[in-house]
Amino acid sequence: MNVGEIQSFVSSQEEPGGIPGINGIRLSAILLSLLLVFSFPGTGGAADLTNAAAEKTDETAKTSRQMEDETRKKILQANDFKLRGHESLFPEQAKSLAKGYRETAKMIVEQGCDPKPVLDAAAYFEKQSGRSER
């Protein structure tokens, strides 16, 4: 899969909560490559050049793996999104979950702790309960 294909794929998926930054990864790869090219010492000899080349290969492979992981996650999210749409009970379940987290938040306050993460979760599932289409 080339970068163009990945970009096209990412732009086609609009599920909130997705991962931005494929372009960022591509930019990082270019900058990293440039950095490696210009950091070669002029008098290091063949061994240094070999090491640098190996490092460059490692970095390129790492970047490629990261891109692959990100693409894969986009695929997972696209299928999650589609399959969630097949779950006719999900809006009601998400609503119940949101309600449950609001109750949990009350308990957390009673316990003298910060309820924000749970209230955020409640807000998230509340939003999900009303989202049946894109």
Next chain:
Amino acid sequence: MKRNHGVKRKLLLAAIAMLLTIIAVAPVHADNAVKLRILVVSTGEVTEDLGLAYIKPVLDEMGVPYVVLNTRVQNLTPAFLAASSQGTACKAEATGCVGNYNGVILTDADLIPGFTPAEWDILHDYEKNFRIREAVLSGWPATYANSKPPHEIYLDYGLVYSSSGRNYDARWTIPGRYSKEVFEYVNRNNPLPITSLAFATHPRNDMKRLRDGSIPYVEPLLQTGQGEALLSIVRYMTPDQPAPVREVLISTITNASFFTHSKVLAYEFVNWATQGVFIGARFIHLAAHVDDLFLSSTQWNPALHQDNAADTYRLTGADIINAVSKQAALRTAHPTAGNFKLDFAFNGAGAVVNREAISLAANWKDDLVAAVTANKTHFRFINHTFTHASMDKPPVPADAPCDYTTFTSIEAIRTEITRNQNVWELLDLPERNENNRVLISGMHSGLEDPKCTVMQGLHPEMFDVQADDIAFDADGANPLFLQAAATEGVEYVAADMAQRAQNVEQYIDQYEDGSQTDRLMLPRWWTNIYYNVTNPSQLEDEYNHMYYQRFIDTGQNPCRSREMVCSPRSYREILALDADTAVRHMLSFNRWPHFFHQSNLARYDENGSTLQFDWLDAVFTEYERLFSLPVKNLPYYEIGDRTAESLNARSAKIDAIWDRTTNRVTLSANKAVPHLRVTGLSGGEIYGGQLIGNIRVNTKATTYEVDRGLTR
């Protein structure tokens, strides 16, 4: 000396007394027993509780008995967990007391607002008394104390909140001591992508005590890149005991049946809770059916963006030889694939000299027929009817226009089945007798009524030719087809899971087929590798036409529906999405095959690539990123047999008691169950490091030794 004798006598008496004590106590210990059944504690019904909706199909598919306690409407009492024959609450040490559950699953970590502190105490007491484990599917990592002095802690998972997110690449960090006990089936070398809301936590391990005196000691099994725990084992320790008094597996990840990570985790919630001893089992299956062998298929024309009846493709002998080589390469590349074989659903009319002849003769001059028979041991075969004729109901009135020809007699349909069996014999294909029990009708016809409209191109006035179909459960199946199948001894009939009421393994008992027994419907998964494509550019064009362009062309916005795509996708993207979908199917533990068509096995480049093996390679690659379990690749008749066995077992009432002292399980049922799968008993098949028995059970109780497979 006398004195010495006296000492000896005392010692002897003491030994005898001790022995008598052990013997006397033995019956009490013998009652240290639990039923093999899970208690699922929920926050509501399936309609309300995402966690219950997630774990219920897992338990059902595995055949695990369970009881749901809905905390919204039910209270937990000690007698609900363990009761004497008089119905009063009892303890493990009491004679005749058997715990009702050998594992507890909570769908939510704090069960608020339905569960009271007193109910938590009852549950924890049962877990401690009967040494029962608990698994928590999701939720807030609570630490709650009573609001009134002395503010004792009644619920504490030993975790402290760190962050929230919906995008983690979680790493497996399973401690060595648990390596043979939990998540033995996952590929621990790869991160597990988490795509749902999760609370990331840190273990406190701060010696804070619960009111029962126990201290939670946390060991994370799955962590974020920042080392935060997402899934942990909590062991509740007391100073006076080296072993934990209670053990909990807690996930703070939201789990639902539509998340891949949830499918990866699901088995361990059951396995952990039951300590690996339970009625039921799970296997991972994958089968690929290549339909229409010996026929030709019309081809999609990317320039015209439609199917072109003038352009057809039929496999060649070279394609078959290529398939043998690609199949071998697939097995080599993927250790979990084992001895994977393609299944050819064939139509013998394409393999004979004259399909109209009364006495059929194989067409040995056909290089496809020659190559298939020469390589027959590399593949499996299934009866797909002689000509791929429609088995659907005839039109009413009989002369009404119809896209397909229909049969009006049982005899004609029987001939479609038996003539293909003749070809099976002529070509001497393997396993004919076993396969006489299985049938895949052309286009899964006969199970619903398409009302004579199946070809989109012939009906430009219809946006979707399936819109007027009469479903299987609405009297749409053709009784003539079912009668013919029954007469020919067909036991298993293939169904298309995408069609209404065909996505369930079920006996077809609502139609009279003239037989004492009912046919069993075996659903198959569809894929996005269409019947009319041989290469990536055709597939790409058809996919994008179906899911994108045709909406644009008719002035609709494809982004308005989840089923469509907002922009065209490449072949690689389509393949990756389909592979992820197929892996989700595999991780649901059902046995349903995926179906393809003969065109998909065409070699499309100089490397011998085919759409079929591109798909299989993508699926196994994705699967092996997550799992290490061997994939079962069963013949269709065996899928039928196993499905029938599962349905029979599920319809029985199984009684199973695990005597913890003797470490044996006693099994019986209210009827004969010839094949009951049980995990954790000695003598079964080893799968994923555990023993899975295939046991014959009936009304007479039989006892089996427990073997949790922890040393394997």
